[in-house]
Amino acid sequence: xxxxxxxxxxxxxxxxxxxxxxxxxxxxxxxxxxxxxxxxxxxxxxxxxxxxxxxxxxxxxxxxxxxxxxxxxxxxxxxxxxxxxxxxxxxxxxxxxxxxxxxxxxxxxxxxxxxxxxxxxxxxxxxxxxxxxxxxxxxxxxxxxxx
Amino acid sequence: xxxxxxxxxxxxxxxxxxxxxxxxxxxxxxxxxxxxxxxxxxxxxxxxxxxxxxxxxxxxxxxxxxxxxxxxxxxxxxxxxxxxxxxxxxxxxxxxxxxxxxxxxxxxxxxxxxxxxxxxxxxxxxxxxxxxxxxxxxxxxxxxxxxxxxxxxxxxxxxxxxxxxxxxxxxxxxxxxxxxxxxxxxxxxxxxxxxxxxxxxxxxxxxxxxxxxxxxxxxxxxxxxxxxxxxxxxxxxxxxxxxxxxxxxxxxxxxxxxxxxxxxxxxxxxxxxxxxxxxxxxxxxxxxxxxxxxxxxxxxxxxxxxxxxxxxxxxxxxxxxxxxxxxxxxxxxxxxxxxxxxxxxxxxxxxxxxxxxxxxxxxxxxxxxxxxxxxxxxxxxxxxxxxxxxxxxxxxxxxxxxxxxxxxxxxxxxxxxxxxxxxxxxxxxxxxxxxxxxxxxxxxxxxxxxxxxxxxxxxxxxxxxxxxxxxxxxxxxxxxxxxxxxxxxxxxxxxxxxxxxxxxxxxxxxxxxxxxxxxxxxxxxxxxxxxxxxxxxxxxxxxxxxxxx
Ligand SMILES: [Zn+2]
Numbered sequence: 001x002x003x004x005x006x007x008x009x010x011x012x013x014x015x016x017x018x019x020x021x022x023x024x025x026x027x028x029x030x031x032x033x034x035x036x037x038x039x040x041x042x043x044x045x046x047x048x049x050x051x052x053x054x055x056x057x058x059x060x061x062x063x064x065x066x067x068x069x070x071x072x073x074x075x076x077x078x079x080x081x082x083x084x085x086x087x088x089x090x091x092x093x094x095x096x097x098x099x100x101x102x103x104x105x106x107x108x109x110x111x112x113x114x115x116x117x118x119x120x121x122x123x124x125x126x127x128x129x130x131x132x133x134x135x136x137x138x139x140x141x142x143x144x145x146x147x
Numbered sequence: 148x149x150x151x152x153x154x155x156x157x158x159x160x161x162x163x164x165x166x167x168x169x170x171x172x173x174x175x176x177x178x179x180x181x182x183x184x185x186x187x188x189x190x191x192x193x194x195x196x197x198x199x200x201x202x203x204x205x206x207x208x209x210x211x212x213x214x215x216x217x218x219x220x221x222x223x224x225x226x227x228x229x230x231x232x233x234x235x236x237x238x239x240x241x242x243x244x245x246x247x248x249x250x251x252x253x254x255x256x257x258x259x260x261x262x263x264x265x266x267x268x269x270x271x272x273x274x275x276x277x278x279x280x281x282x283x284x285x286x287x288x289x290x291x292x293x294x295x296x297x298x299x300x301x302x303x304x305x306x307x308x309x310x311x312x313x314x315x316x317x318x319x320x321x322x323x324x325x326x327x328x329x330x331x332x333x334x335x336x337x338x339x340x341x342x343x344x345x346x347x348x349x350x351x352x353x354x355x356x357x358x359x360x361x362x363x364x365x366x367x368x369x370x371x372x373x374x375x376x377x378x379x380x381x382x383x384x385x386x387x388x389x390x391x392x393x394x395x396x397x398x399x400x401x402x403x404x405x406x407x408x409x410x411x412x413x414x415x416x417x418x419x420x421x422x423x424x425x426x427x428x429x430x431x432x433x434x435x436x437x438x439x440x441x442x443x444x445x446x447x448x449x450x451x452x453x454x455x456x457x458x459x460x461x462x463x464x465x466x467x468x469x470x471x472x473x474x475x476x477x478x479x480x481x482x483x484x485x486x487x488x489x490x491x492x493x494x495x496x497x498x499x500x501x502x503x504x505x506x507x508x509x510x511x512x513x514x515x516x517x518x519x520x521x522x523x524x525x526x527x528x529x530x531x532x533x534x535x536x537x538x539x540x541x542x543x544x545x546x547x548x549x550x551x552x553x554x555x556x557x558x559x560x561x562x563x564x565x566x567x568x569x570x571x572x573x574x575x576x577x578x579x580x581x582x583x584x585x586x587x588x589x590x591x592x593x594x595x596x597x598x599x600x601x602x603x604x605x606x607x608x609x610x611x612x613x614x615x616x617x618x619x620x621x622x623x624x625x626x627x628x629x630x631x632x633x634x635x636x637x638x639x640x641x642x643x644x645x646x647x648x649x650x651x652x653x654x655x656x657x658x659x660x661x662x663x664x665x666x667x668x669x670x671x672x673x674x675x676x677x678x679x680x681x682x683x684x685x686x687x688x689x690x691x692x693x694x695x696x
Pocket of ligand 1: 411
C-alpha cells in the first residue's frame with residue numbers, strides 16, 4: 001500500500017450561505033468534528049453546477065464540494081394523489097444552503113463558484129481528452145476563513 | 148413572525164448508533180408546535196423514522212444513519228395558509244415562519260431556511276440534512292436545501308424524495324416540468340450528459356453509468372417514447388424491477404433515460420429503483436469501507452476512498468474480518484482478537500484466539516480453537532457469551548449469522564438467543580450472507596442457490612461457480628466462473644448475472660462497489676460500475692476486507 005502518513009480526522013468547517021439570484025452572502029462558519037465524505041469531495045461537476053471551494057493563500061483550490069439545490073430557480077410541487085405526477089414551478093432563486101468543507105491548516109479562503117456557466121458555446125461531447133486548462137468557472141463570491 | 152415567535156428547547160437522538168463524527172445525520176425540526184404540542188412533534192418524528200427505516204434501502208442500512216429531533220416551540224399552532232392560494236387565510240406566529248401557498252400554490256409549503264440551517268447547526272453541528280415538520284394536516288411540502296412536510300397522510304414521502312436530492316444528488320426521474328397537458332419546451336432533452344447518477348442520455352451498454360445493474364438480455368433502450376410531444380405514460384413492457392434505459396426523465400419527454408420504469412424519484416409512493424438505492428446505500432455509509440493487509444502481514448491499511456491514498460491504521464495482523472459492526476483483526480502471534488476503534492493505531496483487545504470469526508451488523512462471533520462452541524461478543528471488555536455448540540464454518544453479513552454442522556455440513560441460522568438455531572439448509576461447498584438472505588454453492592459447486600427466507604426452501608439462481616462473495620453493493624452477491632475465474636454480479640433474478648471483471652485472487656464487496664486483488668496479489672483494483680472498467684487503487688496486498696471501518 002502506498003501511504004503518506006495522515007492526520008485523522010481532518011478538520012472541517014460548516015458554512016451557511018444565503019443567496020438571491022447570483023448574489024451570495026456567508027451567514028456563518030463553524031468548525032465541526034465530522035468526516036467529509038469522499039462522496040462530496042469527489043463529486044463530479046458539470047457546467048452550470050454550483051460548488052464551494054476551499055483555497056490556500058495563493059488561491060489554489062484545495063477541495064471542492066457541490067452546493068446541491070442552491071441557486072435553483074424552481075421548486076417541486078407534490079401531488080396529494082400519489083398517482084399524479086410530481087411537477088416543478090419556476091420560483092425566485094432565493095434562499096439558504098449549507099456545506100461542510102474539509103479545512104486543513106492551509107485553507108484560508110472559501111469561494112462560491114458557478115462552474116463553467118452555460119452562456120458560452122457548449123463543448124462537444126465527442127471531444128476526447130481533458131478539457132483545455134482554461135479557467136471557465138465564475139467566482140460568485142469569496143470569503144476569508146476564520147482560523 | 149420571527150424567531151421571537153418561539154424558542155429552541157433542545158435536541159434528542161431518536162435513531163441510530165453511529166459515531167457522531169462518522170454518521171449520516173438527519174435532523175428533524177418542528178414548526179408550528181406550541182409548547183403544549185411537543186409530544187405531537189415527538190410522535191411525528193417517530194413516525195418519520197418508521198417511514199424512513201421501512202423504505203428500502205434504508206431498511207438494510209444498519210447503524211450508519213443517525214436521526215435527531217430538535218424541539219422548537221412556536222407561539223401559535225400550525226402555519227400560514229394564505230387565502231390567495233386557496234387556503235383558509237389562517238396566519239400563525241411560528242419560529243421558522245412556515246407558510247403554505249408559496250407561488251400561489253397551496254401545497255407548496257416553505258419556511259425560513261436560514262433560520263432552519265442555523266438552528267440545526269447549533270443543535271447538531273454534524274448534521275447532513277435538515278427537515279422541517281410542520282404542524283398542520285393540510286397536505287404540503289417542498290425541497291431545496293432543506294425539506295419541509297406537513298402531518299398530512301403520505302407527506303413523509305415528500306421528505307424521503309427530497310432527501311434524494313439534497314443528500315444524495317439524485318435527479319428527478321419524471322419526464323415533464325410543469326406537466327400540464329400540451330406542455331412545450333420539454334420534448335427533447337438538450338444535449339449534455341446530466342451529472343446525476345440516475346439519469347442519462349447514453350444508452351450504450353459498455354459505457355452506461357448504471358451498466359453494472361443491467362442484465363445482458365435486457366434491450367437498451369428498454370422503452371423508447373413513440374411521441375416526444377408528450378410523456379410516455381404506457382405501463383412497463385418489461386417485468387417490474389428490470390433495470391435498463393427508459394425514455395423520459397429529468398423533465399424531458401425524450402432523449403433522457405431513467406434506470407427503471409418506476410422510482411421514488413419519479414413518483415411518490417413507489418420504491419426507489421436499484422440505481423438510486425445503490426447511491427443511497429453507498430452515501431449513507433460515511434465510514435470507509437475497504438481495508439487491506441500488507442503482503443507480509445505487517446500492517447493494516449484503510450483505503451481513503453479516492454485515488455490511491457491509504458492510511459495505515461494498524462500493525463501486524465494474522466487475519467482481518469469486517470462487516471457492518473466494524474473491523475477486527477487477530478494478533479499474528481497470540482491469535483487474540485482486536486477491534487479497530489476508528490482512528491489509526493487505536494485498537495481494543497476484545498477476545499482470545501479462535502478458529503474463525505465472523506462480523507454482522509451488530510457484533511462479532513467466534514468459533515473456539517477446537518471448533519466445539521460458537522461465542523458472541525457482548526460488546527464491551529472481554530465479555531463473550533456462548534450461543535451454540537460445535538460448528539464447522541461461520542458465515543455472517545447484514546442478515547445475521549449462519550453456521551454449518553461440523554459432521555453433516557447442514558446449515559443453521561442463529562435466531563438471536565443462546566442455543567436457538569434454525570436448520571435452514573443442507574451442506575454446501577460455500578455460503579455467503581448478504582443484507583437480506585444467505586446464498587449457497589452446492590457441494591459439487593455446480594449451482595448457486597438463494598435461501599427463500601423460511602423453512603428449508605431454496606431457489607436455484609445460477610449455474611456452476613468457483614467462489615461466492617457477498618456484501619452491500621448492488622444485490623449483494625457476486626460469484627466467479629469455476630473455469631475462467633471471471634467475476635459475475637448477480638442481478639436479483641434467477642439466472643440473471645452480468646460479467647463484471649476478470650479473475651482475481653480475492654474480491655471484497657463494499658457498499659460502493661466491488662474491490663479485487665489481482666491474481667498475483669500485486670495490486671488492488673476497484674470496479675467503476677460501468678462496462679468492465681476497473682481502476683487500480685492500491686499496491687500489493689495479502690487480503691482485502693469490506694465493512695464499516
Ligand atoms: Zn431511481
